[in-house]
Amino acid sequence: QVPLALLLALLIGYMAWQASASRMSFSREITLGIARGEFEIWCQPLVHAQTHACTGVELLLRWNNPRQGWISPDIFIPLAEQENLIVPLTRYVIDRTIKHIDIFPASSDFHIGINVAADHFRNGLILNDLKRYWFACRPSQRLMLELTEREDLQHLDPQVFRQLRALGVRLAIDDFGTGRSSLAWLEMLKPDVLKIDKSFTAAIGTDSVNSRVISMIIELGQRLGITLVAEGVETALQEEYLRRQQVQILQGWLFARPMPPGEFPAWLERHQRL
Numbered sequence: 291q292v293p294l295a296l297l298l299a300l301l302i303g304y305m306a307w308q309a310s311a312s313r314m315s316f317s318r319e320i321t322l323g324i325a326r327g328e329f330e331i332w333c334q335p336l337v338h339a340q341t342h343a344c345t346g347v348e349l350l351l352r353w354n355n356p357r358q359g360w361i362s363p364d365i366f367i368p369l370a371e372q373e374n375l376i377v378p379l380t381r382y383v384i385d386r387t388i389k390h391i392d393i394f395p396a397s398s399d400f401h402i403g404i405n406v407a408a409d410h411f412r413n414g415l416i417l418n419d420l421k422r423y424w425f426a427c428r429p430s431q432r433l434m435l436e437l438t439e440r441e442d443l444q445h446l447d448p449q450v451f452r453q454l455r456a457l458g459v460r461l462a463i464d465d466f467g468t469g470r471s472s473l474a475w476l477e478m479l480k481p482d483v484l485k486i487d488k489s490f491t492a493a494i495g496t497d498s499v500n501s502r503v504i505s506m507i508i509e510l511g512q513r514l515g516i517t518l519v520a521e522g523v524e525t526a527l528q529e530e531y532l533r534r535q536q537v538q539i540l541q542g543w544l545f546a547r548p549m550p551p552g553e554f555p556a557w558l559e560r561h562q563r564l
C-alpha cells in the first residue's frame with residue numbers, strides 16, 4: 291500500500307511542475323510576442339485640472355495575443371517582471387514611441403509618459419536604452435518616466451535621476467500611497483510628479499479611510515512642492531473635489547479612455563476646439 295503522505299507529495303510536486311511549466315510557456319509567448327510585434331501602445335491623455343488643456347499622454351501596453359485575443363497588462367506585466375522580461379518589454383515601448391513620435395505635439399509642456407521598472411535604472415541601463423529616443427525625437431518632445439511605488443525604490447541611484455533630469459526627463463512616482471516611500475527618500479530623489487493611485491480617487495466622497503488619506507497625500511505633495519496627478523478620475527464629483535484641493539493634473543475615463551495611437555491626433559484636435 292502506498293502511504294498517503296507519498297501520494298500527497300507526488301500530487302503537490304506535479305501541481306508545482308504544471309504551474310511552472312505554464313509560466314515558462316507564457317514567458318516564451320511574451321518573448322515571441324515581442325519578436326512578432328503583437329504589443330501595441332495605447333495613449334491616455336492627461337489634462338490640466340483648471341483649464342482642461344492636454345498636458346501629455348500615458349502610454350499603456352496592450353497585447354493582441356493570436357490565441358487568446360487582447361490580454362490586460364495587469365496579467366502580463368507582473369509575469370514579465372518575475373521572468374526578467376520587463377526590460378525587453380520597455381525597450382519595445384520605447385521603439386513604438388519612436389515609431390509614433392510624429393503624432394505627439396512637439397511642445398516642452400507636453401509629456402509622453404512611459405512606465406518603467408526599477409530594474410531598468412540599475413547601472414544606468416535606461417540612459418543607454420533612451421539614446422535611440424533622443425536621436426529620433428524633436429528636442430522639445432519630453433518624456434515622463436513613471437516608476438511604481440509597488441517596487442522597492444529606495445536603492446535607486448540618485449545620480450541616474452540627475453542625469454535623466456539634465457536631459458529634460460521628468461520622473462513620476464506611480465501608484466503613490468500604495469507603496470513604501472519614506473519622507474526622507476522623497477526629499478532625496480525629489481520626483482517631479484506624484485501620481486495618486488486610483489484607489490484613492492475612487493474613495494472620494496465615501497467615508498472610507500482612503501478618503502481621508504487622499505487629503506493627506508495632497509497636502510504632502512503640496513508641502514514638498516511636487517506636482518500632483520490624480521489617476522482614475524471617473525466622475526464630476528471626483529473632478530470637483532480634486533480641483534478644489536488644487537491637484538494640478540487629472541487622468542481618467544471622465545476625460546478620455548486609453549486609445550490606439552492612430553486616434554490620438556483627432557482626439558487632441560476635438561479636445562482643443564472645446
Ligand code: C2E
Binds near residue numbers: 544
Ligand atoms: P498604471 O500605470 O497605474 O496605469 C493606469 C491604469 O488605470 C491603466 O490600466 C488605465 O487604463 C487605467 N485607467 C485609466 N483611467 C481610468 C479610470 O478612470 N478608471 C479606471 N478604473 N481605470 C482607469 P491598464 O492600461 O490596464 O494598465 C494596468 C497597469 O499595467 C498599469 O497601471 C501599469 O502598472 C501596467 N502597465 C501598463 N503598460 C505598461 C508598460 O508599458 N510598462 C510597464 N512596466 N507597466 C505597464
Ligand code: CA
Binds near residue numbers: 348405436464
Ligand atoms: Ca502609470
Ligand code: CA
Binds near residue numbers: 464465485521
Ligand atoms: Ca497608477
Ligand code: CA
Binds near residue numbers: 465
Ligand atoms: Ca496601477
